[in-house]
Amino acid sequence: MTYNLSKSRYCSGVQCPKMLWLKNNMPEEFDNSVINDAVMATGNEVGDLAMGLFGEYVEVPFGDPKGMIEKTKELIEANTPIIAEASFSVDGLFCSVDILKNLGDKTVELYEVKSSTEIKEIYYQDASFQCHVLSKLGYKVRSCAIVHINTQYVRHGDLDINELFTVKDITADAAMLQPDVSDNIDSIREYMLQPEEPPDDIGEHCFTPYFCGFFGYCTKHLPTPNVFDVAGARTSTKLKCYNKGIISFEDLNTCDVFSSSQYKQIEHELFGYPPYIDMESIRGFMKNLSYPLYFLDFESFQPAIPLFDNSRPYEQIVFQYSLHYVEHEGGELKHTEFLAYPGSDPRRALAEQLCADIPLNVCTTAYNMGFEKGRIRGLAELYPDLRDHLMNIHDHIQDLMIPFQKKWYYCRAMQGSHSIKYVLPALFPEDPALDYHNLDGVHNGGEASEMFAKMATMQPEELETARGQLLKYCGLDTFAMVKIWEKLKEI
Numbered sequence: 001m002t003y004n005l006s007k008s009r010y011c012s013g014v015q016c017p018k019m020l021w022l023k024n025n026m027p028e029e030f031d032n033s034v035i036n037d038a039v040m041a042t043g044n045e046v047g048d049l050a051m052g053l054f055g056e057y058v059e060v061p062f063g064d065p066k067g068m069i070e071k072t073k074e075l076i077e078a079n080t081p082i083i084a085e086a087s088f089s090v091d092g093l094f095c096s097v098d099i100l101k102n103l104g105d106k107t108v109e110l111y112e113v114k115s116s117t118e119i120k121e122i123y124y125q126d127a128s129f130q131c132h133v134l135s136k137l138g139y140k141v142r143s144c145a146i147v148h149i150n151t152q153y154v155r156h157g158d159l160d161i162n163e164l165f166t167v168k169d170i171t172a173d174a175a176m177l178q179p180d181v182s183d184n185i186d187s188i189r190e191y192m193l194q195p196e197e198p199p200d201d202i203g204e205h206c207f208t209p210y211f212c213g214f215f216g217y218c219t220k221h222l223p224t225p226n227v228f229d230v231a232g233a234r235t236s237t238k239l240k241c242y243n244k245g246i247i248s249f250e251d252l253n254t255c256d257v258f259s260s261s262q263y264k265q266i267e268h269e270l271f272g273y274p275p276y277i278d279m280e281s282i283r284g285f286m287k288n289l290s291y292p293l294y295f296l297d298f299e300s301f302q303p304a305i306p307l308f309d310n311s312r313p314y315e316q317i318v319f320q321y322s323l324h325y326v327e328h329e330g331g332e333l334k335h336t337e338f339l340a341y342p343g344s345d346p347r348r349a350l351a352e353q354l355c356a357d358i359p360l361n362v363c364t365t366a367y368n369m370g371f372e373k374g375r376i377r378g379l380a381e382l383y384p385d386l387r388d389h390l391m392n393i394h395d396h397i398q399d400l401m402i403p404f405q406k407k408w409y410y411c412r413a414m415q416g417s418h419s420i421k422y423v424l425p426a427l428f429p430e431d432p433a434l435d436y437h438n439l440d441g442v443h444n445g446g447e448a449s450e451m452f453a454k455m456a457t458m459q460p461e462e463l464e465t466a467r468g469q470l471l472k473y474c475g476l477d478t479f480a481m482v483k484i485w486e487k488l489k490e491i
């Protein structure tokens with residue numbers, strides 16, 4: 001039986017045919033956590049918007065492929081000039097073209113829309129597959145192009161979709177790949193005929209262009225932990241070790257391929273060492289922190305389609321912060337916060353309140369300060385009247401992550417990571433008040449971004465619940481920083 005191929009199946013098969021085989025035969029082994037719903041939603045939103053790129057269009061409604069193909073046929077016969085989701089099938093191959101320009105006499109132009117900001121190698125395969133299907137059906141594909149997001153676009157007033165999108169003609173590249181498409185289809189189909197699980201090994205293809213959801217399954221025979229659990233190491237280095245048979249932490253401990261901090265993870269895992277604490281370095285670091293001391297954490301979201309004036313696609317738009325502070329040694333721990341309502345640009349109000357909340361020349365801490373500093377610089381550029389105050393806050397920020405990043409404080413439970421999500425439970429394993437799992441609705445920055453984006457369409461009651469969850473989440477981030485600081489003070 002011929003294995004039917006859609007363009008996404010074809011692209012998966014090009015990345016790794018075993019991925020397709022497993023999807024077909026052992027779908028239950030797929031780890032759904034690799035699917036990012038927010039990325040998918042962004043893709044749909046961008047795709048919908050791009051449909052209008054060339055003026056009026058007719059969209060083929062999503063449904064069963066047969067109906068979509070019929071509808072496309074009708075629209076082409078009626079000389080509809082622009083068709084979105086035009087769908088075609090031939091010899092067990094199926095594709096929907098994001099935007100099709102119907103030039104008459106079976107001549108067409110194809111546009112593949114991507115929500116990314118640059119062109120990836122796999123997009124050529126995707127477009128080539130579509131050219132192949134249409135050519136087989138007797139269409140003359142006059143050109144094909146990738147439509148993607150232009151990060152240089154800055155919104156001023158109404159959205160200008162001609163500026164938001166970049167159209168890159170890839171006709172020549174797609175033509176060059178045509179012979180490969182036929183070969184790939186044949187070999188994928190032959191591969192799929194195998195009755196037993198193919199023995200293909202893991203490799204670079206498990207990570208690029210997309211991380212494969214079968215990685216856990218394909219590595220289930222490896223010892224735990226193994227080379228792929230070394231935190232912060234390059235994938236290429238891990239694969240090199242794997243290919244040489246250096247896989248377990250015992251193996252890794254006999255060679256010299258990772259950094260000293262990565263070996264700290266390996267040794268602590270192997271030998272169960274007690275926590276490593278470099279007192280001198282930590283005490284030196286703590287001297288940089290002075291009263292009044294502030295603990296700041298931002299939350300942001302990154303709309304692919306800029307929502308506000310003076311913002312670019314995917315720009316980090318800060319909508320929330322939490323701020324704990326202690327005014328003097330032994331002083332009471334105080335808290336303030338900001339959380340915007342959706343619907344209008346939150347940045348000005350946030351910047352104003354931040355300047356009101358953090359006085360000049362005080363020490364502020366952030367955990368992984370690059371993020372907070374980057375956002376403050378952005379706000380300072382945007383609002384020249386607040387620039388001096390914002391940059392004063394910026395210039396006085398200290399990074400509470402440093403003692404953990406530099407592994408001055410390390411214990412096995414950190415699993416090689418210096419992320420606060422690992423450091424906190426490692427330092428306070430028994431404290432439910434510091435456990436992000438105990439929060440409702442929002443447990444990490446990604447969920448916070450998603451929640452804020454969703455709030456734009458929520459009813460008042462739901463909106464208030466979501467706001468409560470966001471405030472609790474961000475508040476825990478800075479409270480956690482306070483607890484970490486207290487722990488470091490004890491040293």
Ligand code: SF4
Nearest residue numbers: 016019206212215218
């Ligand atoms: S984990 Fe790697 S080898 Fe296994 S199916 Fe995925 S890409 Fe293929």
